[in-house]
Amino acid sequence: MSTAVRNAAANIVNAPVTAANFPAPAPDLVLADPPYAESAAEFKLLLGMSRFRDWTKNARLVWEVPDTSGALGEFLLAAPKPRTVRRFGGADFIIINFQELFR
Template structure:
């Protein structure tokens, strides 16, 4: 898996072994980031369920100003640290902080995200994705801290999965868009 564009273009990223991580496919990542276009440079980015860090590191390569990655699995976190070193060697200078915490344990990590992110990417394990979405978007600590941020959540590729993501009091302007063969829920965080 490679960084697609920007300062770290063509850098090969490591991926944690096994099925615990399913990185967003390259063509989906390319289409997603191409759709964001010029809005990314200078923005702050939060990557939830970071896995390999591919989404945040792609944003870093394309000019994001500050990045936070939340990952609880120690093996995945070790891979993310290796990948951060790779993009640093390619010239990416933006602050990148790896937060070793459960995404749902917002009391541990939310207060460390300053300034608030402009973009929040989430690509959790498919089996628990809808439940993670429900819990996180109902968490007042999360929605109040990051109100106004653009949420981009990869939806599982199972039949009927989209319906599990369309009712949330913590997200407005919901829409589902397909990028390179993968569905993403796009919305804006608001107070739950």
């Protein structure tokens, strides 16, 4: 096993955004793949929460966008700039580097 994998740690938050606590230590990377029906609302709610922004101020957020027609546009309107969109295996991902937002 590589050193990188042995030293990796993960906190899994599996709860509605309003009920989530954001455990220490603060993350370097947040991967989000919520249920598609709730994804846009959860994305907007999470980005609007000051405690989430404080928790992720040094992190990168990677959010899988639902594969429904027109979904990407709704996320682009809600996502702060700068942000990046990448396509992997037929899925779109919005990537937000919070360090760039809070310089």
